[in-house]
Amino acid sequence: MAILRNENLSWRDIDSLNRDKSVFMLSLSPIEEHGPHLPCGTDFFAATDFTELAAQMLEQQHPDFNWIIYPPIPLGCTDMAADFPGTVSLRGKTLLRLLTDILSSIACHGFKYIAISNHHLDLGHFKAILLAIKKVEKKYPVKIIEPAGMTIHSGNNKIDLYNGTSPVDMKNEIHAGFQETSYMLYKYPSLVNPLYKKLSPFFVNIEQAFRKGKNTLKKMDANQGYIGNPALATESFGKIHHETGGKLLVNCIIDMLDNKPKPQLSKEMKFVLKFFVRLK
Numbered sequence: 001m002a003i004l005r006n007e008n009l010s011w012r013d014i015d016s017l018n019r020d021k022s023v024f025m026l027s028l029s030p031i032e033e034h035g036p037h038l039p040c041g042t043d044f045f046a047a048t049d050f051t052e053l054a055a056q057m058l059e060q061q062h063p064d065f066n067w068i069i070y071p072p073i074p075l076g077c078t079d080m081a082a083d084f085p086g087t088v089s090l091r092g093k094t095l096l097r098l099l100t101d102i103l104s105s106i107a108c109h110g111f112k113y114i115a116i117s118n119h120h121l122d123l124g125h126f127k128a129i130l131l132a133i134k135k136v137e138k139k140y141p142v143k144i145i146e147p148a149g150m151t152i153h154s155g156n157n158k159i160d161l162y163n164g165t166s167p168v169d170m171k172n173e174i175h176a177g178f179q180e181t182s183y184m185l186y187k188y189p190s191l192v193n194p195l196y197k198k199l200s201p202f203f204v205n206i207e208q209a210f211r212k213g214k215n216t217l218k219k220m221d222a223n224q225g226y227i228g229n230p231a232l233a234t235e236s237f238g239k240i241h242h243e244t245g246g247k248l249l250v251n252c253i254i255d256m257l258d259n260k261p262k263p264q265l266s267k268e269m270k271f272v273l274k275f276f277v278r279l280k
């Protein structure tokens with residue numbers, strides 16, 4: 001047993017897999033502008049890389065399992081960055097239906113475990129994923145997790161995945177700032193425009209902005225398409241981000257296989273998703 005690729009297998013190969021020892025792994029993040037210095041594929045690359053890294057780590061820990069990687073999906077909802085060219089944004093209901101169909105197509109054949117690697121925390125995107133998971137888990141005996149959003153928005157405060165090791169305040173790093181620029185410097189340096197070193201920090205109190213109805217980057221005056229401090233980026237933090245993302249996926253998948261409960265969203269986040277985030 002090993003790391004397998006859905007698209008390389010025949011239906012007979014897939015059908016022969018032990019349902020109790022097979023986990024499907026999906027990467028899902030949109031193509032979306034990431035400032036003047038990073039490529040539009042930044043979230044898509046990271047989500048895909050985390051899946052690959054997690055699959056390698058899981059194969060070492062559980063060589064008796066099949067880790068079936070589905071081709072990465074370059075789609076999602078990104079209302080916040082939709083007013084920049086290069087961004088492709090689905091409506092929330094489109095993503096909900098698309099993901100429900102993909103997850104159902106796996107679950108309807110008796111597969112019991114699916115993990116979604118997601119690097120894009122737009123709340124409309126997150127809500128569509130959660131609703132798709134809920135629908136499919138209700139219809140089929142399957143467990144589906146999306147570790148990134150569920151972990152970051154669990155508990156009462158935004159969780160710091162780096163346990164305080166980050167050299168900058170991550171609360172200010174919203175989009176294409178220190179964290180993502182570091183990641184791209186580490187993993188895809190040729191895709192980073194060196195002008196990042198000259199970009200001024202740009203910060204927005206995102207909650208206040210949303211309350212004032214400013215729900216896109218341009219409405220927040222983030223006219224360059226980033227919020228954070230990209231100039232401070234380092235390759236070494238990019239490595240930390242890569243390993244943190246891979247490990248988070250691994251830990252949540254192991255918990256799922258051990259029948260542990262999923263992280264619970266904070267009351268505040270449940271409220272926001274229910275009453276303030278509408279899927280169009």
Ligand SMILES: [Zn+2]
Nearest residue numbers: 042043176180
């Ligand atoms: Zn991003």
